[in-house]
Amino acid sequence: MTVKLSEIAKAAGVSVPTASRALTNSSHPMSADTRERILAVAREMGYQPNLIARSLRTDRTNTIGLIVENILSPFIPPILRGIQDVLRAEGYFSTIINSDWDPVIESEAINDLNNRKIDGIIFVESWHRSSKEIRDKTDKPFVFVHRLFHNQLENTIRVDEIYGARLATGHLAGLGHCKIAYINGPKDWDASKKRLQGYRQELAERNIPFYPEFVQHGDWEAGGGYAAGQTLLGLPDRPTAIFAANDLMAAGAMYAIQDAGLRTPQDIAIVGYDDRYFARIVRPAITTVTLPAEEMGQESARLLLHLIQQQKTTEIGVEVRGKLIVRQSCGAVDQKLVFEDEQGSRAWRSKRSREGVFPDSEEETT
Amino acid sequence: MTVKLSEIAKAAGVSVPTASRALTNSSHPMSADTRERILAVAREMGYQPNLIARSLRTDRTNTIGLIVENILSPFIPPILRGIQDVLRAEGYFSTIINSDWDPVIESEAINDLNNRKIDGIIFVESWHRSSKEIRDKTDKPFVFVHRLFHNQLENTIRVDEIYGARLATGHLAGLGHCKIAYINGPKDWDASKKRLQGYRQELAERNIPFYPEFVQHGDWEAGGGYAAGQTLLGLPDRPTAIFAANDLMAAGAMYAIQDAGLRTPQDIAIVGYDDRYFARIVRPAITTVTLPAEEMGQESARLLLHLIQQQKTTEIGVEVRGKLIVRQSCGAVDQKLVFEDEQGSRAWRSKRSREGVFPDSEEETT
DNA sequence: GTGAAAGCGCTAACAT
DNA sequence: ATGTTAGCGCTTTCAC
Numbered sequence: 001m002t003v004k005l006s007e008i009a010k011a012a013g014v015s016v017p018t019a020s021r022a023l024t025n026s027s028h029p030m031s032a033d034t035r036e037r038i039l040a041v042a043r044e045m046g047y048q049p050n051l052i053a054r055s056l057r058t059d060r061t062n063t064i065g066l067i068v069e070n071i072l073s074p075f076i077p078p079i080l081r082g083i084q085d086v087l088r089a090e091g092y093f094s095t096i097i098n099s100d101w102d103p104v105i106e107s108e109a110i111n112d113l114n115n116r117k118i119d120g121i122i123f124v125e126s127w128h129r130s131s132k133e134i135r136d137k138t139d140k141p142f143v144f145v146h147r148l149f150h151n152q153l154e155n156t157i158r159v160d161e162i163y164g165a166r167l168a169t170g171h172l173a174g175l176g177h178c179k180i181a182y183i184n185g186p187k188d189w190d191a192s193k194k195r196l197q198g199y200r201q202e203l204a205e206r207n208i209p210f211y212p213e214f215v216q217h218g219d220w221e222a223g224g225g226y227a228a229g230q231t232l233l234g235l236p237d238r239p240t241a242i243f244a245a246n247d248l249m250a251a252g253a254m255y256a257i258q259d260a261g262l263r264t265p266q267d268i269a270i271v272g273y274d275d276r277y278f279a280r281i282v283r284p285a286i287t288t289v290t291l292p293a294e295e296m297g298q299e300s301a302r303l304l305l306h307l308i309q310q311q312k313t314t315e316i317g318v319e320v321r322g323k324l325i326v327r328q329s330c331g332a333v334d335q336k337l338v339f340e341d342e343q344g345s346r347a348w349r350s351k352r353s354r355e356g357v358f359p360d361s362e363e364e365t366t
Numbered sequence: 367m368t369v370k371l372s373e374i375a376k377a378a379g380v381s382v383p384t385a386s387r388a389l390t391n392s393s394h395p396m397s398a399d400t401r402e403r404i405l406a407v408a409r410e411m412g413y414q415p416n417l418i419a420r421s422l423r424t425d426r427t428n429t430i431g432l433i434v435e436n437i438l439s440p441f442i443p444p445i446l447r448g449i450q451d452v453l454r455a456e457g458y459f460s461t462i463i464n465s466d467w468d469p470v471i472e473s474e475a476i477n478d479l480n481n482r483k484i485d486g487i488i489f490v491e492s493w494h495r496s497s498k499e500i501r502d503k504t505d506k507p508f509v510f511v512h513r514l515f516h517n518q519l520e521n522t523i524r525v526d527e528i529y530g531a532r533l534a535t536g537h538l539a540g541l542g543h544c545k546i547a548y549i550n551g552p553k554d555w556d557a558s559k560k561r562l563q564g565y566r567q568e569l570a571e572r573n574i575p576f577y578p579e580f581v582q583h584g585d586w587e588a589g590g591g592y593a594a595g596q597t598l599l600g601l602p603d604r605p606t607a608i609f610a611a612n613d614l615m616a617a618g619a620m621y622a623i624q625d626a627g628l629r630t631p632q633d634i635a636i637v638g639y640d641d642r643y644f645a646r647i648v649r650p651a652i653t654t655v656t657l658p659a660e661e662m663g664q665e666s667a668r669l670l671l672h673l674i675q676q677q678k679t680t681e682i683g684v685e686v687r688g689k690l691i692v693r694q695s696c697g698a699v700d701q702k703l704v705f706e707d708e709q710g711s712r713a714w715r716s717k718r719s720r721e722g723v724f725p726d727s728e729e730e731t732t
Numbered sequence: 733g734t735g736a737a738a739g740c741g742c743t744a745a746c747a748t
Numbered sequence: 749a750t751g752t753t754a755g756c757g758c759t760t761t762c763a764c
Binding site for chain 2: 048049050051052053055056061063070071072074076077078080081084088093094095096097098111112114115116117221222223226248251252255258277278281282283339
């Protein structure tokens with residue numbers, strides 16, 4: 001079933017190296033005539049190169065290792081999709097390992113990838129925070145995608161959290177709110193600090209007074225948002241709008257408002273952060289700031305391929321920005337019910353609509 | 367940085383093959399003495415095998431190719447996680463390709479994986495429906511994970527849809543409902559047919575009359591569920607409970623009920639199917655039947671490894687069953703608000719709680 | 733422009 | 749129980 005280079009060479013009446021040069025588009029000079037002949041023979045005989053043999057010789061595998069926190073986490077799949085799309089276009093494969101935030105597993109993963117001679121590594125949320133910690137574990141280029149923590153600009157794709165928080169806060173201010181509360185994540189997270197900065201910057205720029213009691217801290221979960229919402233509702237001068245540092249806490253706060261007999265957005269407007277899928281399903285659907293996960297993935301793959309091709313080890317990274325998605329929870333649009341399509345099936349839809357068909361469901365054969 | 371087998375052999379004073387036999391736990395007889403010495407030397411010198419060289423020689427890569435519909439689809443990540451957990455425990459790696467339901471991409475992917483000499487393939491929702499279509503594209507073993515369509519039992523992991531639909535229907539019947547409507551998916555999908563069968567079987571077994579007008583068809587989306595819900599509400603003798611063939615349509619139906627001024631579950635109870643993440647976030651949280659995606663992934667990996675190890679090409683597959691998750695939409699439990707934890711972060715939680723720490727957030731260094 | 737020789741690092745057969 | 753020989757399939761010198 002499998003035909004090898006030597007057979008192509010023999011069939012074309014040339015030596016093996018010549019056949020190799022023709023089939024790899026080598027820059028080595030050769031007559032257009034023999035090249036064509038070799039390619040024709042290879043095509044006819046259905047030649048497929050043994051990539052393992054090639055890798056052993058060239059020490060390149062065209063494979064990138066992806067060490068991710070956990071593929072079940074909400075933003076990992078879109079980041080992976082972004083990475084894979086860029087890699088595939090350049091002829092690269094990827095292999096994925098879940099680290100589960102375990103530094104031992106992560107180190108083993110780096111070692112395994114070394115042994116398989118991958119060409120580079122992308123860390124998506126790593127236990128490691130800086131390049132120097134990785135540098136002595138592998139001599140391959142690597143890149144970080146850090147959403148929650150990061151402490152370096154080199155080789156790192158990160159989110160402009162300040163910008164995102166300003167988008168959210170500014171949107172509420174633009175709707176006329178000047179009593180805007182903020183439900184933050186836990187204090188010690190970089191993302192929390194940055195989003196708080198953005199919230200305060202935007203208020204300051206608009207000359208809206210900052211009230212410390214308007215800043216509550218949640219645990220990123222719906223329950224924490226609910227509790228924070230109750231606290232805010234209990235204030236003597238309660239806010240007319242709430243920006244929550246993620247959609248889960250936004251949903252929790254919204255339910256606290258509803259349970260207090262108030263309405264969103266009429267009594268208190270809500271804006272979330274992340275654009276989780278459920279944000280469009282709950283009622284009212286939550287206005288939010290996207291986390292541009294696919295773009296982060298794409299940028300990380302581009303950066304890594306750049307490092308590989310330039311034979312560099314370090315390069316300044318990229319900061320990406322989310323955008324505002326206006327839904328019903330902020331009062332900027334009318335309340336009529338709009339169902340948005342399932343994001344996850346867009347590929348399926350595009351395919352089906354392109355072809356106008358889907359494979360028939362055959363009868364059971366057994 | 368990299369030390370090779372020949373250096374270990376020299377340092378231990380043995381030949382290269384002897385060193386190889388010691389380090390690969392070969393069954394070839396050898397003195398425990400030299401084996402220990404070689405292992406000690408290898409450990410001391412930090413020997414790491416070049417897996418590419420080994421693969422070229424053995425024609426095994428310990429890598430499985432995963433061709434998935436689209437990693438962004440809701441059930442793909444948990445299926446992948448299940449696969450990866452089983453593979454990792456057996457020392458296997460995986461490489462993932464998105465087919466986007468495109469038969470051309472899928473065929474290219476099979477070819478690419480062949481060239482990389484992977485040991486087997488798992489198709490997660492393939493354009494191909496039967497083994498024979500794949501058989502002439504690769505000589506490696508392969509397995510299907512088919513959730514929506516399938517037409518064979520061999521090499522296929524599938525869901526017992528009839529069982530799941532009976533769980534949902536039976537739960538509503540058990541709560542005293544005898545006017546239970548069913549919002550199905552599009553008619554021509556295997557999953558739709560099977561779930562309808564389960565619904566009817568359960569009604570029949572409980573001697574609950576079947577009313578054709580109680581069966582509506584949606585498009586798997588919230589909008590379709592909403593429309594179907596309106597239709598059911600408009601019936602002269604309307605149902606007191608609705609089972610929807612997925613959670614999105616269940617949510618849509620629930621909103622139709624709310625918009626008609628009725629309540630869930632007091633006026634009309636709802637059960638969904640899939641256990642999508644949003645089912646626990648909407649209010650009331652949706653009672654549903656899980657799609658056991660991780661288990662499907664695990665079973666598919668086990669089946670494939672079995673085929674590889676037994677050098678077989680065909681084996682009967684496995685049918686997995688979901689289970690009922692009771693929440694607020696069916697009326698079986700009281701209405702108090704319960705926030706469930708984020709599924710995706712459980713690994714992170716377990717880690718954090720195990721260690722009691724999370725890496726400190728350092729100050730920005732640049 | 734083409735071919736001959738060498739070798740990537742490892743393991744499997746066959747000696748002894 | 750150990751070593752010698754061979755070779756997986758390919759690409760890269762280096763001759764010519």
